Amino acid sequence: MKAYVLRRFGSPDQLVLTEVERPVPRDDEVLIRVRATSVQPYDWHFMRGEPYLARVMGGGVGLLRPSIAVLGADVAGEVEAAGKDVTLFRPGDEVYAMSLRGGFGEYVCLRQDEVAPKPRGLSFEQAAAVPMAANTALIALRDEGRVQPGQKVLVNGASGGVGTFAVQLARSMGAHVTGVCGGRNADLVRSLGADDVVDHTKEDFAASGRCFDLLIDVAGGRRLSDCRRVLTRKGTYVLVGGPAGRWVQPAGHMFAALASASFVPQRIVRADVVRCGSNRANLLTLTGLIEQGEVTPVIDRTFPFGEIPAAVRYQEEGHSPGKVVVTGSR
Structure with missing residues (x-):
């Protein structure tokens, strides 16, 4: 072969x-x-x-x-x-x-x-x-984010592979979804079910004054303090991606954020799809949502x-x- x-x-x-x-x-x-x-x-x-x-x-x-x-x-x-x-x-x-x-x-x-x-x-x-992108989004929202109907969810990096699934899954779980992406992808993110879209080339989501129950950080690259600023006191920050680098990043970004978890009121967790032991079960869940028209x-x-x-x-x-x-x- x-x-x-x-x-x-x-x-x-x-x-x-x-x-x-x-x-x-x-x-x-x-x-x-x-x-x-x-x-x-x-x-x-x-x-x-x-x-x-x-x-x-x-x-x-x-x-x-x-x-x-x-x-x-x-x-x-x-x-x-x-x-x-x-x-x-x-x-x-x-x-x-x-x-x-x-x-x-x-x-x-x-x-x-x-x-x-x-x-x-x-x-x-x-x-x-x-498989990998949707599974990551599902773990981030359901397992690590523990999202509940009516909660406000911010997806940073909403137009990428994981982000497009995260927006749709959060919407299917009854959340109010805000997506962060570039302006050229804003219409796409809205079409996937985002209630609001932040164009990161024109607006800083960390300086918007809005608060969210859950931040799914696919894009990475922002300081932990910036991300915590947009969360409620008991909100959850889920790390998915981070800044690319030759030596340490994105691992350094994730390790630093996770090391801070014991010292801040918000939950800081990571969506680790590689070490997940229920990938087949997750795919069966995703299959159901796809066949119901909830996810594309x-x-x-x-x-x-x-x-x-x-x-x-x-x-x-x-x-x-x-x-x-x-x-x-x-």
Whole structure:
């Protein structure tokens, strides 16, 4: 099979299309023919091996060489084969999953408890836009943010991959939603259900005088004091992203904020989708919301499989509204 293999840290040019052995499913695994994947910061952080701090952390990106050879955290496709202990799926089933690796190849093996049926009515490309971004937004709002109907929620970075899902999910949970984004994406964020939109190129949300019960900080980059200023005394600040950097950031931004949690009245927490143990259950929840029309993936651009390095380069620029998706090889 063909896959983009990463043998050394660096630019998207280090993703080399290579012929590799097709994986064989273990007893509890399914072999999935990848019909679509997506590109996100998770992928290019591993590609570049940045921040450098992550290379020496447990479970990090690898010290001298990448720990993941085939990137691609989102998968949508068809079950090609199933191990002898698999009971949830059979060949031909259309599925999607947050795999953390393998999406940049033609096939990937995953445990059946990591995989969910693809939502009815979604194309493979639409389904591939969902797993990591929507799962992150769900964890941030429901699990860490503990959002309640009627609460006021501020989503900083509302037009990106996670942000577009966060706006829709917060609205579906009965919250009053304010989205922060650039002016060119304001109409998009409103169309997703935001009650108010703050154009960060014209207005500083931290100086608006408004208070919120919950701040979902996808964009990062603002000081903790700025973020706390817009929260009620018992409000919650959920870290999702942070400023990019070669050495420490965004890890430094997150660690500093979390270290302050014991000294301030607001809750300060992090949405950690990578270490979440209920990704399949979350995907089933998201499937229900998608099929009910509550949530719709937003796709900015779609690239063919042969242009994965270009897709990564485009997403790394950080200006795409919604998700950047890659169709599978034909």
